[in-house]
Amino acid sequence: MSAASPLAGSPSASSPETVRLAIDTVRTLAMDAVQAAESGHPGTPMALAPLAYALYTKHLRHDPVAPHWADRDRFVLSVGHASMLLYGSLYLAGYDLPLEEIKNFRQWESLTPGHPEVHHTQGVETTTGPLGQGVANAVGFAVAEAHLAATFNRPGHTIVDHFTYFIAGDGCLMEGLSHEAASYAGHMKLGKLIGFFDDNGITIDGSTALTCSDDAAKRFEAYGWQVLHVYDVNDLAAVDAAIAEAKADTQRPTLIITKTHIGFGSPNRQDTAKAHGEPLGAAEIALTKAAYNWPGTEPFHVPSEALAHWREHTAQRAQAHGDWQTRWQAYQWAHPELAAEFERRMRGELPASLDSAFPTFDAKSGTVASRAASGVVINSIAPVVPELIGGSADLSGSNLTVVKGAEVFSATTPAGRNFHFGIREHAMGAIMNGMGLHGGVIPYGGTFLVFSDYMRPAIRLAALMGVQAIYVFTHDSIGLGEDGPTHQPVEHLAALRCIPNLLVLRPADADEVSEAWRVALHHRSGPSAIVLTRQKLSYHGEPARARAGVKQGAYIVADAAGHVPNVVLMASGSEVEIALAAREQLSGHGIHARVVSCPSLELFAAQPVEYRHHILPTGVPRVAVEAAHPVSWYRWVGDHGTVVGIETFGASAPYQTLYEKYGITADRVAAAATALVR
Structure with missing residues (x-):
C-alpha cells in the first residue's frame, strides 16, 4: 500500500483520514526533531507510528494527568533509540511534555534526551537504549504485578490488574539478555506481559541477513510464549485483534511479531539502513511529507484535528483511572489494613518497626563468614519488611539469600518471596530494575562477586535510574580459595566503585553486615552492593560503633x-x-x-x-x-x-x-x- 493510502481497519468512530493524520503526526514530528537536532533515529518511529497510536489511544490504561497511578499499564520502549516515537506519543496524548520540548530534542537540559530516561520525562517508565535491557525490565514489571496481585487482591476486590507492554527490535532479540529474560518469563507464565517484535529486517550495517537467520517465532514458542503475527503494522484492525488475543491468554506471555518498513513513506530511504540512525535531510523530508499528503509546510506542524483526536481518545483511556479509584475506595473500606500496607509500599516507606529488627552479634554468633551473617540479617528483617523479595542466580545455598519458611515465587505461587533467577545474572539484574521501578517491592539478588561482570550493564542502568536494588555479592576475593582465578575477583571492587551512584558496602564483621543491610534498605536513591566473604571473619565486638x-x-x-x-x-x-x-x-x-x-x-x-x-x-x-x-x-x-x-x-x-x-x-x-x- 502507498504511504498515503487509508489505513485498513480504522476505528469506526473516526474517519480513516483523521486516523491517518493522527499517525502521520508522529512520523513527521520524528523526522523534524531528528533533522533539527542533526542526529537521531527517524526510521523506526516512522515505521511504528501506527502501533504507538493503537497502544496509546485504544489499549493502554494510562492517565496523562496522573502518570504514576498504581494500576496503570506499563509501556517499555526497549528500542530506546526510537525515542521520538515515545516523545511524540506522550506529547500528543497530553502528558506534561510540550511541543517546545520536542523541538529541543537531544539538547542540553531538554525533556527529550536521545534515549528515554525515567524520572526525567513524564510518562517514561524506564531508561532504555542499551538493547535488550527494556525487554528484561518489562519482565520485571510483570513479575512485580503478579507478586503484588497475589499479595493484595481479594475476592471481589481487585486493585492490581494491569498489563506490561514492550516494543523490541532486531537488536534487542540479538542480545543474549533478551533470551535470558524471555526464558524466565515463559517459565513463570507471565500472562500480563505483551511484547511487539519490530520485524523490519534492518540494522545499522544493513540487512539483518548479514548476521541473523533465527526463527524468532519458534524460539519464543520454545520459551513458552504465545506468538502472534501482524503482517502489516498499518493494519490497525490486525493490531487490535492481536492485542485482544494476547490479553485473553493469561497463562503465557505474548510476542506479537509485527512487520514494519523502517523509514515508512520515505521515497529514497524506506527499508534501508540509511533510515535508521541519521537525519533524512530537508529534501527527503519534503518528499516524504508529500507522500503523506501532509497539510503543513513548516517543521513541527501539528494539525489541530490530529491533536484533538489523540487527546479525545486518551481521555477515554484515562477513565480506567477513575474506575480504579472507585474500586480502591471499596477495597479501603473492606480491607483497611491491607490498603494501608499497599499505600505504604507504593510510597516507598519502610515500616516503623524495621529499625529494631536488625540483629546484633556476639563473639560466638559473630565469628562467621560475612555471607553467613548476611543470611541471618535477611531472615531477621524479612518478617518486618515483606516488600523485600529476591534470591539468587542459582547460588542461593552459597549466597545465603533464602527467606526461611517463605514460598518460592513461581507461576503457581506468585506471592512467594524467594526467587530462583536461574543461571541468568544479566537477566536477574535487569529484571530487578523493572521490579524496583514498578514499585511496591524492594528486590535483591545474589551471585558471586566475580559474576557481577555478567550483570554490569544492568547495574549501571540501575545506578543511572536511581533504582533501589540490592546486590548480594559473595565470595569476594582470593579468600574463596580452591575454585581458583576464574572465580576469584580482583578488579571487581574497583570496577563497581567507579559506577556513579552505586553504593558499595564491604563489611568487616557480622555487626557491619547488619548495618550494611540497614544502610542499603534506607538508600532509596540508587542500588547497593553488599560484598561478602566465603571465609570466616573475626568478630570485633563493637555493635554500637559499627552502627554509627x-x-x-x-x-x-x-x-x-x-x-x-x-x-x-x-x-x-x-x-x-x-x-x-x-x-x-x-x-x-x-x-x-x-x-x-x-x-x-x-x-x-x-x-x-x-x-x-x-x-x-x-x-x-x-x-x-x-x-x-x-x-x-x-x-x-x-x-x-x-x-x-x-x-x-x-x-x-x-x-x-x-x-x-x-x-x-x-x-x-x-x-x-x-x-x-x-
Whole structure:
C-alpha cells in the first residue's frame, strides 16, 4: 500500500483520514526533531507510528494527568533509540511534555534526551537504549504485578490488574539478555506481559541477513510464549485483534511479531539502513511529507484535528483511572489494613518497626563468614519488611539469600518471596530494575562477586535510574580459595566503585553486615552492593560503633592507645583483621597505629571534610590493604601513602596459602607502615 493510502481497519468512530493524520503526526514530528537536532533515529518511529497510536489511544490504561497511578499499564520502549516515537506519543496524548520540548530534542537540559530516561520525562517508565535491557525490565514489571496481585487482591476486590507492554527490535532479540529474560518469563507464565517484535529486517550495517537467520517465532514458542503475527503494522484492525488475543491468554506471555518498513513513506530511504540512525535531510523530508499528503509546510506542524483526536481518545483511556479509584475506595473500606500496607509500599516507606529488627552479634554468633551473617540479617528483617523479595542466580545455598519458611515465587505461587533467577545474572539484574521501578517491592539478588561482570550493564542502568536494588555479592576475593582465578575477583571492587551512584558496602564483621543491610534498605536513591566473604571473619565486638560508623563509610576500629597515631591503617572487609594484627606488630616496635574500617568509600567521600580529617588526620601517613586491585585506594592514601593489594589473577589453593603467597598479610602491612614512618 502507498504511504498515503487509508489505513485498513480504522476505528469506526473516526474517519480513516483523521486516523491517518493522527499517525502521520508522529512520523513527521520524528523526522523534524531528528533533522533539527542533526542526529537521531527517524526510521523506526516512522515505521511504528501506527502501533504507538493503537497502544496509546485504544489499549493502554494510562492517565496523562496522573502518570504514576498504581494500576496503570506499563509501556517499555526497549528500542530506546526510537525515542521520538515515545516523545511524540506522550506529547500528543497530553502528558506534561510540550511541543517546545520536542523541538529541543537531544539538547542540553531538554525533556527529550536521545534515549528515554525515567524520572526525567513524564510518562517514561524506564531508561532504555542499551538493547535488550527494556525487554528484561518489562519482565520485571510483570513479575512485580503478579507478586503484588497475589499479595493484595481479594475476592471481589481487585486493585492490581494491569498489563506490561514492550516494543523490541532486531537488536534487542540479538542480545543474549533478551533470551535470558524471555526464558524466565515463559517459565513463570507471565500472562500480563505483551511484547511487539519490530520485524523490519534492518540494522545499522544493513540487512539483518548479514548476521541473523533465527526463527524468532519458534524460539519464543520454545520459551513458552504465545506468538502472534501482524503482517502489516498499518493494519490497525490486525493490531487490535492481536492485542485482544494476547490479553485473553493469561497463562503465557505474548510476542506479537509485527512487520514494519523502517523509514515508512520515505521515497529514497524506506527499508534501508540509511533510515535508521541519521537525519533524512530537508529534501527527503519534503518528499516524504508529500507522500503523506501532509497539510503543513513548516517543521513541527501539528494539525489541530490530529491533536484533538489523540487527546479525545486518551481521555477515554484515562477513565480506567477513575474506575480504579472507585474500586480502591471499596477495597479501603473492606480491607483497611491491607490498603494501608499497599499505600505504604507504593510510597516507598519502610515500616516503623524495621529499625529494631536488625540483629546484633556476639563473639560466638559473630565469628562467621560475612555471607553467613548476611543470611541471618535477611531472615531477621524479612518478617518486618515483606516488600523485600529476591534470591539468587542459582547460588542461593552459597549466597545465603533464602527467606526461611517463605514460598518460592513461581507461576503457581506468585506471592512467594524467594526467587530462583536461574543461571541468568544479566537477566536477574535487569529484571530487578523493572521490579524496583514498578514499585511496591524492594528486590535483591545474589551471585558471586566475580559474576557481577555478567550483570554490569544492568547495574549501571540501575545506578543511572536511581533504582533501589540490592546486590548480594559473595565470595569476594582470593579468600574463596580452591575454585581458583576464574572465580576469584580482583578488579571487581574497583570496577563497581567507579559506577556513579552505586553504593558499595564491604563489611568487616557480622555487626557491619547488619548495618550494611540497614544502610542499603534506607538508600532509596540508587542500588547497593553488599560484598561478602566465603571465609570466616573475626568478630570485633563493637555493635554500637559499627552502627554509627558504617553509615559514615569509615570509622576508627582501634586507635593508637592514647598516643597520636604515627600511621593510619585502612582496610575493608576481611582485611580489617589483617590491619588489626599489623597494628599489634607495630605497637611492639613503638609505632602507634590507628586502624580504620572502610566499609564504603562512597559514603566516606560524602561526609563533611571535618569528619574525614578526624578519621584520616592530615600529615599522618596511611597504608591501605585490600585483597583486590589497589586503584580504589590511591585517593585516600595520598602521594605519601601506599596500598597493599593485588594486581594479578589469583590461583587455586586454600585461602590461607593464597593470602600468604600474594602478600596480603599483617607482616607486609606492618613493613609498609614502618617504611613510611621511619
